[in-house]
Amino acid sequence: MSEYYFFNGVKKIFEIEKWFKRSFHEIVYLEHTAPVTFTIDRVTYAVRYIEEENLIYTIKLYGNDEDIKSYHKAIRKRVEKFLNILKDMG
Template identity: 60%
Template sequence: MSEYYFFYDVKKSYKIEKWFMSNFHGTVILEHSAPITFTIDNTTYTIRFVEESQTIYCIKLYGGDIRPYHKSVIGKIEKFLNKIKNEH
């Protein structure tokens, strides 16, 4: 079963915000951090969590078409979020 994933640690939320700003320089806009919601080219995404595999992945909420480079950006975001989810 998949569901939205929330980072409940304030330090992680701050780290996520800082990471988005330093890696995407405004091309990806972090809208919310609970749950993480971000926009690329007027297309909004959020993250989901698969409990069985303990992985975070991104889904499109609404907006335009998913452009080819969105997939590479999303892959980078998923890799980062899966890495920090296990940090203490």
């Protein structure tokens, strides 16, 4: 079963905010850090977690499918990679 993933600790939340700003500038808007939600072209994505696999992944939370561009997948993969690394850090 998958659930939303919540990062514990202010330091990790600040790292997430700084990384989003540095990596995506105005392409991606970070909505929240608990749980992580972000918007690309009026489509909002959320971070989910599969406990059995210890894996964070993204899902489309809401938005129009017409607004989903081809580069959304690449951005989502970058976000997933970063958050999975951050999750495993002490």
